[in-house]
Amino acid sequence: MAPAGRIHASLAFPSGGGNPSFGHLGRGTKLFGDSCPVAELSSFLTPERLPYQEAVQQDFRPAQVGDSFGPTWWTCWFRVELTIPEAWVGQEVHLRWESDGEGLVWRDGEPVQGLTKEGEKTSYVLTDKLGEEDPQSLTLYVEVACNGLLGAGKGHMIAAPDPEKMFQVSRAELAVFHRDVHKLLVDLELLLGMAKGLGEDNQRSYQALYTANQMVNVCDPAQPETFPVAQALASKFFGQRGGESQHTIHALGHCHIDTAWLWPFKETVRKCARSWVTVVQLMERNPEFIFVCSQVRGTAVRAQQLAWVKSHYPGLHARLQEFACRGQFVPVGGTWVEMDGNLPSGEAMVRQFLQGQSFFLQEFGKMCSEGSVEEVRGHLVAKVGDGRQAGEGWVSCPKLTLSPPVQVLKTVAKNRDKGRTNHSAFLFGFGDGGGGPTQTMVDRLKRLCNTDGLPRVQLSSPERLFSALEGHSGQLCTWVGELFLELHNGTYTTHAQIKKGNRECERILHDVELLSSLALARSAQFLYPAAQLQDLWRHLCGCPSLPAFRSPALGPGRLLLLNQFHDVVTASCIQLVAEEAMCHYEDLVSRPPPTKTDGSVTLDNGIIRLTTVAHREAIAEGAVGNQFVLFDDVPLYWDAWDISPNSRLSQEVVLDVGCPYVRFHTEVAGGRVFGHLQRPTHYNTSWDWARFEVWAHRWMDLSEHGFGLALLNDCKYGASVRGSVLSLSL
Secondary structure (H helix, E strand, O other), X not given: OOOHHHHHHHEEOOOOOOOOEEHHHHHHOOOEEEEEEOOEEEEEEEOOOOOHHHHOOOOOEEOOOOOEEOOOOOEEEEEEEEEOOHHHOOOEEEEEEEEOOEEEEXXXXXEEEEEEOOOOEOEEEEEOOOOOOXXXXXXXXXXXXXXXOOEOEOXXXXXXXXXXXXXXXXXXXXXXXXXXXXXXXXXHHHHHHHHHHHOOOOHHHHHHHHHHHHHHHHOOOOOHHHHHXXXXXHHHHHOOOOOOOOXXXXXXXXXXXXXXXXXXXXXXXXXXXXXXXXXXXXXXHOOOOOEEEEEEOOOOOOHHHHXXXXXXXXXXXXXXXXXXXXXXXXXXXXXXXXXXXXXXXXXXXXXXXXXXXXXXXHHHOOOOXXXXXXXXXXXXXXXXXXXXXXXXXXXXXXXXXXXXXXXXXXXXXXXXXXXXXXXXXXXXXXXXXXXXXXXXXXXXXXXXXXXXXXXXXXXXXXXXXXXXXXXXXXXXXXXXXXXXXXXXXXXXXXXXXXXXXXXXXXXXXXXXXXXXXXXXXXXXXXOOOHHHHHHHHHHHHOOOOOHHHHOHHHOOOHHHHHOOEOOOOXXXXXXXXXXXXXHHHHOOOOOOOOOOOOOOOOOEOOOOEOOEEOOEEOOOOOOOOOOOOOOOOOOOOOOOOOOOOOOOEEEEEEOOOOOOOOEEEEEEOXXXXXXXXXXXXXXXXXXXXXXXXXXXXXXXXXXXXXXXXXXXXXXXXXXXXXXXXXXXXX
16 A cells, blocks of 8 residues: 555646546546547538528538638538447447537537537537447537637737637547546545645545545556445545534536627627537436526626527527426526626616516516626616616625635635625636536536535525525625726726717617607507617617527517627627627717817806806816826726827817806717715725726716816716816716
């Protein structure tokens, strides 16, 4: 018997991630056994995102492993002819597929599995156990999008997409999968993770190390009959329970899919299908697994994405409804999209919940009872109130991914309320660009359900989590006021035309509905233009090349809400998405350029002078008003808000007869009040210094008793106040 210290040499992880290598066990024992190439491989390349029935009718030409395809945003369809060897009867058989880009396997006309190397999904289970009567020849189609999980940035993730990027198929074969080896590797990985995570001074760490060492010693890769002996050693270790004081981790399957970010709206439709069809497979294989359908970057799922799936993948939508009835597929969020938390108006916030909750009630039989706001640029105070009025009892702000035991321990360590409550959320799965959980992730968590030395891990649901937290709600801390994100301040200002389009469309649609309602109230003969308004909302943000955008399922008002997604209205997206958003606005709103200017220094209409209000100076002596300041913006990484040094600025100063205020029409080339906030005008704390620019909607007011000055605008959001100086970011 080798000493326990030997495990440091026997167990090792590759520096670049991926599957671990476990000494002689890893070298001699493979997850996959016998393999053979696919019988025939052919492909068809297109710049369009074609539906399945149309794609399979195209002219497929012979292809082979190693072939390149592209460029970015194109689609390559592969027809894969398979013949499974008779000698594999009784064994688990996979299609192993590795290629750049994001893949989707189609079988018998339905999507069945997402494939992506980035999301650790490189095989599709053809059969758990090949039967003698099972068909051994079949045809699959693999639809590969020429982009990765996080777009196609040139050089790094958030760079502009590389339009000439090419993609390649590196593997296409059939193989026998060794499930028993998979279980052994999961156990060894978890034991090593516990040894590292608990540290050298922890007795349980040494026990994990010793158990792993024993497994390596008793397991002979050439003799599969030794595998159960090693498995029994692991089961004995993981079966040792913790005490009643153990912290409970509520593990929730998760998959955040940005509605648009580093990829266009149309690609999101396919991302939803690739991610959720994979989740369906996991729910079928693991009845205890619960998937929180969250728009992952944030993952709560938003009604818009489900509406797309219903239109483009009706079979998948029906399966999701089925698992929702079982309680395994749990939509949370309740809004139409994961809108930004600061820029949409109060009316738009209400519409997000109204349209979203109506969709969930119609399609899933109930409204979402939990909110989820995962990746907005801060949170309005009013948002939680809107959510509660929309039927949501709890709001969470999660964004987590899975690691082995080290991350489970970190989750508890970073929980600042662990003295007040013994429960934490743990969301696992690949996100931002979709992907979701894997079977290996689920297997890890099952194994850690109640092991001494680690928090207790439960495959749980949001309802169970919040019910547990509610029992301790009186002990939890309460945050009062807005939640300000000390990053991405520039998103209040970037792409000013998108901000202007958002504000104008909110105003127009609000006014049309208000006036129509007044007309109906005054005359029963007035026909409320419901159908026209519905068309107007759709036309506003419609996308003719994406049929789902014009699906009757979308209903009135929902398409303006689409553009308020947190990476669109903030313009923290690629240029392609920003251009789409502008097309949506410009279809409705026409904005003729300014036609007159006034170079006067002083204007007087008998009520107000430009420099004097109520016989008191509003501008300090020696200071000036209406001063433009150009800031150099040199961000460390996120550069979605650079200021061009060649910007052109023009301004029109107007004082109308009989008007008690001055209007400034400023151009830089390149409704209902739902509440207001009071902010300090001084920088006393680190929080104040971080808020060098804050969000504001239609006005800012700087006042003292009996006197004040207000700055109004029709399309700006970034603002600041320091001392007695009001500033508006253009």
